[in-house]
Each structure stands twice: as structure tokens, then as C-alpha cells.
Amino acid sequence: MTDSSQTENGENDFTKALSNVFGFHGFRDNQEDIVRAIVSGRDVFAVMPTGGGKSLCYQLPAYLLDGTCVVISPLISLMKDQVDAAKVNGLAAEFLNSSLDSAERTRVSRELSAGKLDLLYVAPERFAAPGFLDVLKTVPISLFAVDEAHCISEWGHDFRPDYLSLSRIVSEFGDSPVAAFTATATPRVQDDIIDRLTLRDPHVTRASFNRPNLSYQVVPKGDVDDQILTFLSDRKDEAGIIYRTTRKSVEETARELVRNGVNARPYHAGLEDEVRKANQEAFNRDDVTVIVATVAFGMGIDKSNVRFVIHADLPKNMEGYYQETGRSGRDGEPAHCVLYYSRGDIPKIRYFINQMEDDAQRATASGKLNEMVNFATVNVCRRSQILGYFGQTLDAGGCTGCDVCSGTVDRIDATREAQIVMSAIMRTGQRFGAVHVTDVVMGANTQKIRDLKHDQLKTYGAGSDRDKQYWRGIIDDLTAQGCVVRTDGEYPVLHLTAAGREVLFGRREFQVLRQREVPKPARTRRKQAKQIKQQITDFDRELFEQLRTVRRGLAQERNLAPFIIFSDRTLREMAHYTPTTPVEMRNITGVGDQKLLQYGGDFIQAIEAYLSGGE
Numbered sequence: 001m002t003d004s005s006q007t008e009n010g011e012n013d014f015t016k017a018l019s020n021v022f023g024f025h026g027f028r029d030n031q032e033d034i035v036r037a038i039v040s041g042r043d044v045f046a047v048m049p050t051g052g053g054k055s056l057c058y059q060l061p062a063y064l065l066d067g068t069c070v071v072i073s074p075l076i077s078l079m080k081d082q083v084d085a086a087k088v089n090g091l092a093a094e095f096l097n098s099s100l101d102s103a104e105r106t107r108v109s110r111e112l113s114a115g116k117l118d119l120l121y122v123a124p125e126r127f128a129a130p131g132f133l134d135v136l137k138t139v140p141i142s143l144f145a146v147d148e149a150h151c152i153s154e155w156g157h158d159f160r161p162d163y164l165s166l167s168r169i170v171s172e173f174g175d176s177p178v179a180a181f182t183a184t185a186t187p188r189v190q191d192d193i194i195d196r197l198t199l200r201d202p203h204v205t206r207a208s209f210n211r212p213n214l215s216y217q218v219v220p221k222g223d224v225d226d227q228i229l230t231f232l233s234d235r236k237d238e239a240g241i242i243y244r245t246t247r248k249s250v251e252e253t254a255r256e257l258v259r260n261g262v263n264a265r266p267y268h269a270g271l272e273d274e275v276r277k278a279n280q281e282a283f284n285r286d287d288v289t290v291i292v293a294t295v296a297f298g299m300g301i302d303k304s305n306v307r308f309v310i311h312a313d314l315p316k317n318m319e320g321y322y323q324e325t326g327r328s329g330r331d332g333e334p335a336h337c338v339l340y341y342s343r344g345d346i347p348k349i350r351y352f353i354n355q356m357e358d359d360a361q362r363a364t365a366s367g368k369l370n371e372m373v374n375f376a377t378v379n380v381c382r383r384s385q386i387l388g389y390f391g392q393t394l395d396a397g398g399c400t401g402c403d404v405c406s407g408t409v410d411r412i413d414a415t416r417e418a419q420i421v422m423s424a425i426m427r428t429g430q431r432f433g434a435v436h437v438t439d440v441v442m443g444a445n446t447q448k449i450r451d452l453k454h455d456q457l458k459t460y461g462a463g464s465d466r467d468k469q470y471w472r473g474i475i476d477d478l479t480a481q482g483c484v485v486r487t488d489g490e491y492p493v494l495h496l497t498a499a500g501r502e503v504l505f506g507r508r509e510f511q512v513l514r515q516r517e518v519p520k521p522a523r524t525r526r527k528q529a530k531q532i533k534q535q536i537t538d539f540d541r542e543l544f545e546q547l548r549t550v551r552r553g554l555a556q557e558r559n560l561a562p563f564i565i566f567s568d569r570t571l572r573e574m575a576h577y578t579p580t581t582p583v584e585m586r587n588i589t590g591v592g593d594q595k596l597l598q599y600g601g602d603f604i605q606a607i608e609a610y611l612s613g614g615e
Ligand code: ADP
Pocket: 024, 025, 026, 027, 028, 031, 048, 049, 050, 051, 052, 053, 054, 055, 056, 304, 330, 331, 332, 567
């Protein structure tokens, strides 16, 4: 297809607007086709993963077309951030929902009627409200954008009856294009959405579920709080979410992190509304770096610079795992997803599944749990497993970061070592904890060993060629794989299980996974360079920190979330290219005309001060 708006240097009206308004130098996959379809008046149905850049698909047409774009979105808590983000890019945006007082509502309605708005965000129930459609009919409408469109389908996982009123859009506003977006829709849900919204020969996009900038890792779970602290030790100031299953474990891990100097807060449904809101808000605004949460934390997170998601307990199924890990790296920058896996988590989930009354439901849940366990235990590329779950395939060599592909995970036979440990447990009468058992295995010369004559046991010193950490690791693995259990109580002791005896008597092998090194997230191979725009890895960290401080200050003054001012990527580019003129600044990704005008000066000043030695 030829493009009459194409200029000699390959720029067209769309890429020009993209650069002027958003400061982006190129479209992501599918964005341009969707924008073109809408601008030419066509309906759209698009499935795009979280972070795929859905909002740009309707915000750019909203800018290019005359009239107001009406965005229907179910999450009132997100509307302010979405409107703020549009406003700082120079779009005239407002929202109408129950959180506004009547004076504000009047002001917004007036601006709407005067045709001054590019974007109006509304909740679905407003559509059913008498009078609202009548008001809309008096206003020129550029398009309707239906966000989280799967909510209209009873087959979907998040049906909302309010969404049914949206089926009136086409019959009442026949001239305006309707664009429906969602991050999750099976083909059946897709048909249902198109049907219910009565979309007219829509342009359909099903983007890949692949999130190339996320890297995946599964680590055998030991003392998970310790493991998390080690993980965090070289990620100071990086924002992340740690998922735990129970409120109690959320509280405990959060307390442990805080005790060790991590700026962390808990989040679960048992907290007072106020506290929960405050913790989420503090995280959103970079005042808190780590949130320890149950899965209740999720809906309503729009923070784009989440750099890691940790699952400290096994998720129930792959959908949950995909959604929760998907909350990292929405800005397209590398993010890391770690699952600490222990077989010991399985019985707890099984227990809940067994409580389900409906047989079919119980069978489904059980099957899903098995798939989750498989994901964590088989030696197959994690990314291809995730995509496979959603019925997609990954090109050979297409993985952009997982522990299996980067060859950093080895499956090692440790049957002999397991036998040494378990033999020591047996021969000491299953009455001691990990410390003493390790001492026996290593042949330590302690008072306790001398008193109990454990230096006369056959296994005494059988493992003296390895260090203490190694044997503690084997004990963790034995526990994780259900060969050994730790009793509860103040002095937990180790017991063998039936599975443990199988290994001890040589009837079964025992294997462990060992990491060689932490995989580097998202390598940029040539093939992937298109997907992941050149990562900026060498940038001045000190300058980056200073720019973050500037961003925080500006955000506080204006009551905005920091990522709305500039993304981490933008700050990283600044810390790499050190722009000191408006023209140089405008070349940075994410710096459009409006943001240059509003914030460019502050950042140029900070960069200059830094370059000249900080005066
Ligand atoms: P979604 O709603 O699909 O989860 P968003 O619309 O929130 O995703 O976009 C995710 C992030 O990607 C935002 O920070 C947005 O500014 C950024 N983004 C979107 N499109 C582009 C692009 N073409 N180039 C660079 N960044 C983009």
C-alpha cells in the first residue's frame, strides 16, 4: 500500500505526531496499523499484552482526529494516572467518575459540551446513567475506545454486567469508529466481544503474548527471605513486587526486609483500606521501592517502572503467574522475574483445591496446578512454555532471556550426596536439625558431637570435601523435593519421608538444579533488536540517580506519579547522552514537545550542574 503522506526521510503524519506528542521514535508492533485503521474510520479489535502500548493506539488518533475520544475503562483508580499522563503530553484529557465532586463534574461536562476535550475517560456505569448518552450526542465524537474489553464477555474471567450497556454504542453513535482493547481473550471471548459490541468488519490484531524484555528464572527455594535479601542486595532503589500466598507470610517477609534496611511495605486484603491505599500510592510514587503482596495487589497497578517481580511461593496456575510477572517492565525496559520453587508449596495449594465443591472446577484447578509445577521443574525454555500455554509458539532461538536458555541452570545428579545427608539423619535418630546434621556430614569437631559420640558414626566426615553452604543447599533441596521434612516448633528436626527412603536405598535418583550465574535480562541479539529497542546499559549511574531525584521533586510539586513525568528509560538515555540543549533533549525517547517545554529545563540544568562538577 502506498502512503501519500510519506515524506522523503520516511517520516509521515503518524510518525511525526508520534514524535511531537509522545517523543517516541518509532511504533511498537501493531500500533501503527491500529492507528491507521481508526483514523480511516474503521472499527478495531486488539489483543495486546500488558505493556504492549495500547493507550497510544487510541490517544494518537484522539490527537489526530477532530472531536472527543471517549475511553471506557473499568478501573476508576487508574483514571487519574491515565489522564495525567495524557495531559503532560499536551492532550486535553479529563475523566468523569464517582470520585469527582459536583463542581469538578460540572467543569468537565462544560468542557466536554464545548468540544474542548481530546479524551474523556468514563466508567461503564456512566453509559447506563440516564442523560449521559444525550449529552454525548451533542458533542462531536472522534472514536470510542473500550479498554479491558473482555469485561463484556461472560466467557471471560472478569465479566462486568455494566459493560453490557456498551452494546448501545454502535446503534446510538453509528458514525464513530469503536476500538476494543484487551490483554486477555481466548478466540471464544474475542468472538463474543466483537458480537456484543457489534463491531463492523473490525481490523483485528492478536499480538503475541511474548514479553521480550522480561527474563524468567526459577530458583530452588530455601530460606526465601534470605534469598530475597541476596537478590535485592545489588538492586538498590529498583522497584519491585514480591508475591506471597498468605497475609501472614506477606507481613513476615515485609518485616524482615524492613529490618534489613529495605524500603518495603506490605499489601493484602486484611489491611485497613487507608493503609492499603497509602502503601500502593507510596509505591506508585517511588517513595517505597518494594511491595510485598498477596495476589490482591494487581488490579489498578499502572506503574511502568517495576523492575522485578518475585514469586516467593508457587502460584496456583500459569494465568496468574503470567499476569503477575506481566506487571513488570511495562516501559519496555529489562525486568527480571524470579520464582522460588519448592515442592513443599504444592500440598498447601492442593488443600484449597480439595475444598472446592464442584467436581469439574476441582479437576480444572488441579490440572492447572500440575501445569504450573511442570513449568518450574522441566528443563524447557520458560518463555516457550509460557507462550505454549497460551497456544503460541516461539521461533527457535527467539528467547530473550530465561535461565534454561542462557545455560545458567544445570540439572545435576546428587543422589550420592543426598544419601550421605539422609544417612546422617537416620543414624542420628532423626532427632537433630540442619546445623548438627551438617556438622556430622562434614566431620566437625564440636562438643555436641563428642558428647553424643557422633564422631563414631559411619557417615561422620563423609562429606568433608565440600563446604557447609553446599550441604545446607542439599538439605534445602531435599526439603524442597519432599524427601526430608522439618518439624515445626522452636527446634525443628529433620525427618525422612517415604520419598526420601526411596532415594536413600538407591531406588530413585535425586537431582538438583544449580544456577551458574544470574542470567542477564534480555540480550539484544540482532534478531531481537527490532523487538527490544537498543537497551541503554552503559549510563552514568550517579547522574541517573540525580535525575531521579529531580523527577521525584517535580512529581511531588505537581501531585503526579514520577513515571508520568518521564520513564526510567528516558532518564537512562539522558544519563547516557547528557543532553544540554533543547534540541538534544528533544531527541531523547519520551521527550515530546510538551514535556520538553515543561520539564526540559530542569533536567538540562541538572545535567549541566553534574557535568561541571556539581556546583
Ligand atoms: P498497556 O496499556 O498496553 O499495558 P501502555 O499503554 O501503558 O501499555 O504502555 C506501556 C508503556 O510503553 C508506557 O510507558 C508507554 O509510554 C510506552 N510506550 C508505548 N508505545 C511506545 C512506543 N511506540 N515507543 C516507546 N514507548 C512506548
